[in-house]
Amino acid sequence: MNARKYIQKNKYSSGRKNYGAFSFVEIMVAIVLISIGLIPLFSLFVSTTSDVSNTIDEVLATTYANELIDSIIAHKFVDIPSSVAYSEVQTLAGSPFFDKIIANLTPCSSEFRRYVEISETATTVQIPANVSPLIAERYNRIKSFKIVKIKIKYDLNGRARELNMATIVTGA
Structure with missing residues (x-):
């Protein structure tokens, strides 16, 4: 027993098994399990990024359409052309009405294109009997109205998309 006293112990070990x-296998299993758990998380990040990008493009298209509609209806009813065939806005350059509008529009990104169509429609408004002249005048002003249709075409991740908007303009 005395001989055990003289055996030098490792000073970093407590003398018992640690x-x-x-183990390496336990570490590898833990890494695999964590990786399996992170795959859906990364997939969520990718889909969220894609959805945000789509939303940005849709908001841009809506903004471009609203800007064009606002530019057209800012003019007096009689100044708005009665008939404009469906065409891209840039091709209408040279028209006195659209030259002013095109000059003030925000330039579109390259994948966006604005289209416009304007038509005038008459309506048969029956003026009720015994109506004041003021109201009768209002009825007479809305006997015709103009329909302004806007279409924004754009490319979204290789797929052609379009946004349609329309409004009615009256002389009232």
Whole structure:
């Protein structure tokens, strides 16, 4: 027994076996399980990024359409052309009405194109009997109205998309 006293012990060891460490297999299993758990998380990030990009393009298209409609209806009813065939806005350059509008529009991104169509429609408004002259005048002003249709075409991740908007302009 005395001989055991003279055996030098490792000063970093407590003299008993250390079972607190992880084996290589345990570490690899943990890494695989964590990886499997992270795959849906990364997939969520990718789809969210794609959805945000789509939303940005849709908001841009809506903004371009609203800007064109606002530019047209800012003019007096009689100044708005009665008939404009469906065409791209840039091709209408040279028209006195559209020259002013095109000059003030925000330039579109390259994948966006604005289209416009304007038509005038008459209506048969029956003026009720015994109506004041003021109201009768209002009825007479809305006997015709103009329909302004706007279409924004754009490319979204390789797919052709379009946004349609329309409004009615009256002389009232």
